[in-house]
Amino acid sequence: MSTRNFVGIRLERKKEASLLNWNLKRPYTPERVRISLPATAYPCVHVGNNVQTGQKIADPVGPGCATVHSSMEGVIEKIAIFPDATGGESMTVEVRRQGDPKAPATFENVRKNWEILKEEELLDIFQNSGIVTTDALMQPVHAKIKKNEQHPTLIINGCEPEPYVTCEQVLAMAHPLEILKGAEILKKTTRANQILFVFEDCNLELVELFKSKIYFLKWEHVKVRTVPAVYPQGHETTLLQRWFSGKEDQAIVFPASTAFAVYEAVVHQKPFYERVLTVGGECVIEPRSLWLPLGISFRDAIHTCKGVMREPQKVIMGGPMAGTAQENLEVSVMAGTNAILALPKEVIRDKAEEPCIRCGACVDMCPVSLSPAMITLAAEHGEFELAEKWDVSACIECGNCSYVCPSKRPMLKWIRKAQAEMAQTALPKSQKNHEYAS
Ligand code: SF4
Ligand code: SF4
Known part of the structure; x- marks a missing residue:
């Protein structure tokens, strides 16, 4: 990878609205959470089991993998494959709350020594x-x-x-x-x-x-x-x-x-089962950063910020540059979900995709000196190995290429497709969790 001296793009920050609410609130427990498991974890609970907040629900399949914990007290309702917020699907453990919403659990004891x-x-x-x-x-x-x-x-x-x-x-x-x-x-x-x-x-x-x-x-x-x-x-x-x-x-x-x-x-001694993320965008009534349990649906997450004041044109996981657009608000917050944004029409300004005009803008704006146009053309034609020859795995998924492309080509979509295909090819068979799904 070359280290060309690329500085970056100055974007409008749009952070003021969510910074008006500085206190980090932790809402009461939602009706259910759907916790997506990584491909490297295997469920160790069964449908009908009771679980506590922070209880282990999946074991790692190898030394390089981590355990997964329930983010809420409740009953295991389902263990199945669900669509996830990355645009793919993953083995998921659904925990349903019993009774009324509760204040989230706390871990205040200090480990000795x-x-x-x-x-x-x-x-x-x-x-x-x-x-x-x-x-x-x-x-x-x-x-x-x-x-x-x-x-x-x-x-x-x-x-x-x-x-x-x-x-x-x-x-x-x-x-x-x-x-x-x-x-x-x-x-x-x-x-x-x-x-x-x-x-x-x-x-x-x-x-x-x-x-x-x-x-x-x-x-x-x-x-x-x-x-x-x-x-x-x-x-x-x-x-x-x-x-x-x-x-x-x-x-x-x-x-x-x-x-x-x-x-x-x-x-x-607190397991990792919740994170702070930003729920924002012009459509959200009370944009803020707050604690939410992993597995809470995007719909419930937006609801904790008082819902939307107008219908969003697009809901995105992550920021507007590198985020992933969501069709389905039942997908869940994951460990890497730093934001859920509900954005209106005037911000999205969708334009129909047109063919590449070889302008080279995407190449100029790539911080890691790739050729995004070549990578995405290869991926679009299903030639993922060719995309890899163009070094798709070095892409940092910043979205600059999509942002500057005058033809509005969905570069990130194709880059992610190629990266997912290459990762799936590289994964040992025992670590493909979809294969043990019944
Ligand atoms: S998304 Fe990848 S290919 Fe596109 S500009 Fe960023 S690093 Fe380069
Ligand atoms: S910015 Fe868009 S139109 Fe220009 S070369 Fe890249 S993909 Fe083609």
């Missing part, structure tokens, strides 16, 4: 607590760490370059100390020498908050850095390019919310 836990013990806690990265890749954290012996630098990423999305910012403002402690725990397991906290340069309040906490903690190995507030600066790949020439053995990157999940799992 958590400060002196050893590296291997911490990695086991990550795996058994089901911690996966809170980005689109949803990688088990212990497996990501184990890829390299040592990562000299640990980057904690607090950037959110996508418009509307504010969940990392709100969580970081509310819980800076917990995120700093989570980062220290990650430092131990990654054997890093230093920690870089990265924020966008427009988030000065956050930058100063973290600098002051670090100053009072006297942690000289922790620094705060900023990147320009342009898209897709702040993406893991662009951070590695910026400071480490893209070398993954020099630094490891985790979102700030993943550091928070690590803190909760290690200190409060």
Whole structure:
């Protein structure tokens, strides 16, 4: 992958509305949750079983996989394949609430001697607590760490370059100390020498908050850095390019919310079953970032923000640049769902797709120097291996190519199709969870 000096696109941020509601509310439990299992986890519960919040519902199929937990107390209603919010389908465990809505469970007990836990013990806690990265890749954290012996630098990423999305910012403002402690725990397991906290340069309040906490903690190995507030600066790949020439053995990157999940799992023994995400867009009555259980439907998630004031033209999982449009609001929040956006017609401005005119704009705007036009042409014709020859797996799914294409070609759709096909081809047969579905 080349490291051409691409800066990014300055987008309208549109974050003000969801930042009006700073308090991180945790709504009462929904009627049901549908928890999508990764292809690398196998259900360990049966229909009719009672489960508690945080109880294990799926075992990992191998050492590089993580367990999955129920995000709500209730009864297992179904174990079946359902469409998921990535546009595919996955084995899903449905938990139905019994009785009235309840306040969400809390995990406040402090684990004894958590400060002196050893590296291997911490990695086991990550795996058994089901911690996966809170980005689109949803990688088990212990497996990501184990890829390299040592990562000299640990980057904690607090950037959110996508418009509307504010969940990392709100969580970081509310819980800076917990995120700093989570980062220290990650430092131990990654054997890093230093920690870089990265924020966008427009988030000065956050930058100063973290600098002051670090100053009072006297942690000289922790620094705060900023990147320009342009898209897709702040993406893991662009951070590695910026400071480490893209070398993954020099630094490891985790979102700030993943550091928070690590803190909760290690200190409060809380499995990873909920996350903060932004429910927003012009159609939502009370846009905000809030805690929601994994598996809550998009419909219920929007309902917790008082519903919509007008019919959205499109509902998207993620930001408007790299997000996935949803046909069906019964799909569920996943570990990597950072936003649900209900957007009106004037924002979407749908235009009919036209043939590629070979303008080259997508090539100029690709932050990792790919040829998006060639990749998508190959994928469109079902030639996925040819797409791979054009390096589709290096795509960071930023959506810049779709954004600038004058022919409005659905580039991301075809890129994701090609990536999914290549991943499915690479997966060992035992790890394709659709094959054990009855
Ligand atoms: S989505 Fe398009 S612009 Fe972004 S990295 Fe992939 S090919 Fe390049
Ligand atoms: S931006 Fe669109 S029209 Fe231009 S080369 Fe790329 S795919 Fe073709």
